[in-house]
Amino acid sequence: MRREQTSRQSRELILRAAAELFAEKGYRQTTFADVAERSGISRGSIPWHFGGKEGLLVAVLEHSVQELLQPPGGLPRADADGVEQVLEEAERFLRLPLSRLFVTLLIEAVEPDSPIHDRYVAIQDGMRARIQTWAEGLPLAEGVTPRGLAVTVLGATIGIHQQWRLTPDRIDLDEAFATLRTMLVGALIAS
Structure with missing residues (x-):
């Protein structure tokens, strides 16, 4: 023992x-x-x-992946307040120490023969699926699909994180997330 x-x-x-x-x-x-x-x-x-x-x-x-794919709480609300919850999850991810690991290894994962390529595909599939499931309950503006919104939110989060890690003195996370929040709210049909 x-x-x-x-x-x-x-x-x-x-x-x-x-x-x-x-x-x-x-x-x-x-x-x-x-x-x-x-x-x-x-x-x-x-x-x-x-x-x-x-x-x-x-x-x-x-x-490490369980912490990413199992954020605290259930799905965010399917309304404008839920946008805030999604952004809080995204920002929580950015500030996790392990997020640096995922961004650093992303370069390795892009190579098709990488030993982690398929796992990264699965990680991103899981993250997009969570966002898409949430977005399916939203009143989305014309031309905005749950799948497209999921790709955009994940892409923006990864991109913001990458820029922040490269030049933390030039990237204001609060400003970036305020802009993303405005964009997401704009994707909703006014109730």
Whole structure:
């Protein structure tokens, strides 16, 4: 029992260290030696737990994705007040430490032969599906579809986050979200 608990703790320390390093340096630039140093766990333990570097990457993503796809509370209200809830979720995502990991690894995921390509597709499918399900209950203006709105909200959120991470001194998150809020409210039919 004690050995199993120690193994779980080691695995958790390795996952946390790898997530931080992948977010800081990217997947390709991170080595097992880096993860071992950051986690305080021997380098030889990493492949024992995860197989190889790709296994570690996949485990980091799977460990982190639940927080993204399971935000607190149910679906937002299907009205203008719900727009505020959706934007709060988007902003919450931006401020999560793990969001930096997802944006950093996005470059890796774009490559079709990437070990995380399919997982990123699934993550974004899940996020769009959540937004689309919410949007299906909204009175949308002509030409605005729930699916199109979901793509736009997710794209805007990822784009805002990317710009903010690159130049935090030039991007005002409050201003960006106020603009996105105005755009979303404009997509609704006035009741």
